[in-house]
Amino acid sequence: MNEETTSSASEQPHPRALHPTVPGDPAPLGLAGFALTTLLLSVINTNLLKETAAIIPVLALALFYGGLAQFIAGLFEFRRGNTFGATAFVSYGAFWLSYWWLAPRLEVVGGAHNALGLFLLGWGIFTAFMAVAALRVNLAVLAVLVLLTITFVLLAIGAFQTGFPPHTVTEVGGWFGIATGLVAWYAAAATVINDTHGRTLLPVGPRRPGDAAHNRPHDPAPTVE
Numbered sequence: 001m002n003e004e005t006t007s008s009a010s011e012q013p014h015p016r017a018l019h020p021t022v023p024g025d026p027a028p029l030g031l032a033g034f035a036l037t038t039l040l041l042s043v044i045n046t047n048l049l050k051e052t053a054a055i056i057p058v059l060a061l062a063l064f065y066g067g068l069a070q071f072i073a074g075l076f077e078f079r080r081g082n083t084f085g086a087t088a089f090v091s092y093g094a095f096w097l098s099y100w101w102l103a104p105r106l107e108v109v110g111g112a113h114n115a116l117g118l119f120l121l122g123w124g125i126f127t128a129f130m131a132v133a134a135l136r137v138n139l140a141v142l143a144v145l146v147l148l149t150i151t152f153v154l155l156a157i158g159a160f161q162t163g164f165p166p167h168t169v170t171e172v173g174g175w176f177g178i179a180t181g182l183v184a185w186y187a188a189a190a191t192v193i194n195d196t197h198g199r200t201l202l203p204v205g206p207r208r209p210g211d212a213a214h215n216r217p218h219d220p221a222p223t224v225e
Contacts, residue, residue, distance in 0.1 A: 042177025139205025
């Protein structure tokens with residue numbers, strides 16, 4: 001009877017196997033959604049792309065990828081206990097959703113370039129203090145937020161000056177936006193590739209040497225005991 005009980009117990013699946021202790025990392029999804037949407041809009045801001053309907057693909061990305069997908073990634077970061085990642089992804093997901101709603105109305109109505117400048121400046125201030133928090137994350141994320149802060153400030157200045165069509169300062173902001181999107185794409189690629197291969201193939205530059213485990217893009221900032 002003991003042998004049968006032991007055999008039966010050994011055949012039962014381990015309850016922890018049904019509920020993995022390490023959930024999937026939502027950071028690459030959030031970073032990738034942010035990166036692609038930022039890149040496409042920034043190309044338009046540089047005035048390199050002059051098609052009249054170029055804004056339509058941007059609005060599609062702003063709604064579904066940069067908006068909803070990034071917002072959902074942020075909610076999963078809350079579940080992982082990552083305050084930084086959750087705040088960043090939910091906030092920038094909401095930014096793209098608000099852009100999806102605002103842009104067509106600004107094109108039609110116009111006359112709100114000062115309000116638009118305040119809108120962009122507010123996001124620049126938010127991004128600046130997120131960059132301070134990113135000092136405890138890694139160099140890739142820090143670079144994204146520093147570049148994004150500059151981008152928002154330049155776009156705000158451009159909006160304050162002329163609104164539409166893009167001012168020269170707005171075009172410069174577009175180039176900084178392209179740099180922001182490319183670095184964010186690198187951070188997304190590094191996170192998903194390193195996680196999939198189980199080793200560092202694309203470095204993201206930990207801020208504290210020897211403590212990289214606490215400074216990945218998807219980990220919360222270490223707490224002080």
